[in-house]
Amino acid sequence: MADKKADLIIIGGGPAGLAAAASARKEGLQDILILERDTRLGGILNQCIHNGFGLHTFKEELTGPEYAARFIKQIEDEKIPYMLDTMVVDIAEAGGGDKIVTAMNPKEGLFTVQASAVILAMGCRERPRGALNIPGYRPAGIYSAGTAQYYVNIEGRMPGKKVVILGSGDIGLIMARRMTYEGAKVLCVAELQPYSGGLKRNIVQCLDDFDIPLLLSHTVVDIKGKKRVEGVTIAEVDANRKPIPGTEVFYECDTLLLSCGLIPENELSGKLGVKMNPVTNGAFVNESLETSIPGVFACGNVLHVHDLVDYVSGEAATAGKNAAAYVQGEKKPAGTVIKIKTENGVRYSVPSVVRTGLMPDTLTVRFRVGNEYRDTNLAVYLDGKQLMKLPKRVMAPGEMEQIILVKSKVEEILKTSDASEHEVVIRVED
């Protein structure tokens, strides 16, 4: 017997969890519980004090905490229950399709909650130095960009004064500017790939405006300093991303920030047995953002890493709505099942399968390309018939792409298709 019951448990009270909860409530679902491991709602937005959030959702430029506050207000207004400082340690399937979530916090200790649906909204973590195989010493002064951001923006403390940043992910770019504002000297941003991992607007606003060089096709090949970082050596890399001997330059610095990619935090999902996509490190989901386990939904950065919180909110609202429908026992025929295949430069898609019976009139499919493409097209086919061909001036791994599938058009093609298995193909074409 579980200690508590809820119709829907949302794991994570960051942007994804909040939007999912608000959306589920809008669908009339009453019995919702948000479990958040931090001391407040809002997730990573709390430390993102720069602006640029909400341009799509609210048509205005908000800071991270302001953006979060809009959603937190909805949660408070709607009196949706949440528990803070609460770490979920396990999710398991119970009988009858229910799930049992085990969590703990200092107030209530260890407890279990039984629910009919669960939304995974745990977000992501940063790739650490070890995963990058950077050789050298292991002194203090090497931080992930997000940890540095926490120090500067939440604690008001400086993690260092003379900084090299490896990786041009958005957090790294934002921190280049932020550290500069607070009096640090940022020497450069080195990026292994020949293109940036972050948004173009961040390169302009955070590096160019401050004359911080972005060294594409460069990486850190050595870290000096036995106690605290004393400097790093940066070298140029060849087409195979291998350092080119003779190109090494030593940068004297006390801090190395890493912004080399984000990894969805799916350890709980994995333990539960949710089928994972090795490309995204997130779950495989269908058009309803439901995972391989019925009643378990996923959204936000735990599903696939986003560039913009607006898209997280939108995606999470979809998950919330569908989770509510699941709890309310809404049964619609699945209709025709269409797999989405990505190829020729398109790395993955969310969702990866569509059931036409549950497909909305328009379905947004999001994905990333694996390389930088200029003056190409995004072509989409259904059972060999072209659905669309969108000219694209620039596509890069750092910017998420999307297409919109129109249900009526899909159904029209399906009517005349004689394929035994239906497939949407998304690819880059000349």
Add this chain to the structure above:
Amino acid sequence: MIDVTIIGAGVTGSAIARELSKFDLDVLVLEKESDVCEGTSKANSGIVHSGYDAKPGTLKAKFNVEGNKLIHELSKTLDFPFKENGSMVLALEEEGRAGIEELYERGKSNGVPGLRILEKEELHKLEPNVSDAAVCALYAPTGGIVCPFNMTIAFAENAADNGVRFQFDTKVTNIEKKTGDEGNYYLLETSNGNIETKLVINAAGVYSDVFHNMVSSEKLHITPRKGEYLLMDKAAGDLVKSTMFQLPSKLGKGVLVTPTVHGNLMVGPTAEETDDPEDTSTSAQGLDFLFAKGSMSVNSLPRLTITSFAGLRAHEDGGDFVIGEVKDAPGFIDAAGIESPGLTAAPAIGAYVAGIVKELLGASEKKEFIGTRKGIPSMALATPEERAELIASDPSYAHVICRCELVTEGEIKNAINRTLGARTVDGIKRRTRAGMGRCQTGFCLARTIPLLAEALGVDEEEIVKSGNGAYYIEGRIKDSL
């Protein structure tokens, strides 16, 4: 006048200290770093060798087999993580069979129990992921894996609980033989003043030749031998059950692929001689080499590295441990040249050296010796009932600080407040595993530092990773504007 001064709080020094704490003696341990287990003991394979490797008749062979037995018992009485997972030496080509048989015979004469040669079929049945190239293997069921940090810490804590004093951040700069009214003694000059002691025990790892040579004309020569390692995510932890060694061959000495006692997968070490006893840097070549070599033992080594590190082994020119009272320096006892299988051998070395001390000082056994020690509880490993109990005892055991390894505030407070408690972030990491997981302190660092600062009554700026100068925070924002 102190009875016994041990130089070095690594696993050897700590094991000796623990054995000496059974006697009515005034024992002092000097350590140049700010915690126990800061040198070779913190960066090694964490293997409890069964003992087939060392040449019969050597000290390595003797203390390895004895140490293995002792660790089996001590892991229970002193409560540190140990698992008898068995070791295998793989022959990756048919020519290796002779080498495997030789090791088998050597192991038998060293007194290693349960040795067996596995043929291909049985080997692959026991270890489905072992390389298809493996033709046979030597299997040593008593081989094990241990947490080298917590074993060292357990020895040191138990020693301290029984009256041994540990003085950290104290570097010995000179040793002089002296003669006083009651006979010979030693004067140690240290960074924290002079110390007079009847006996000196040299357990200084890669520096043990330096101290030995201060008092003896028969010189030792230690070469630090660097070993780099790759540590992989727990997702790769069950790739193999046993520790997989490679039979040295024309392809080189080989590296091991092993699960760690905490469920990660580890590959290493390289072997590179260096003249810098503080050079623990890793290299691109080393890390590439490890991946390539490790891939020879298993069919598919996943690219799931979460961290890499390097340690230094104290290799003495003679190739064996150097243990015992120095001939031309009565009262000066070496425990030098302790390289592999030094971790395994440590408790046996401890008992042996304590025996020498007992003889020399005529020490009597302490009546009130406490033989057991309780480790820090682990919420990650606890059963639901144990978890509930811990939380009932202190609600901070429900407050998670390290998400990856599920380490709570309660455990961190315990690590700080216990005997020889943690004073650095690395100290907390080694005692509790906070920061050892896949995000490598990305999340917990900023939560651990305030807990340490509060407990030690200092500002967060004072908190270091390990020892002086390893600070994390450089003042407030806008300070330098």
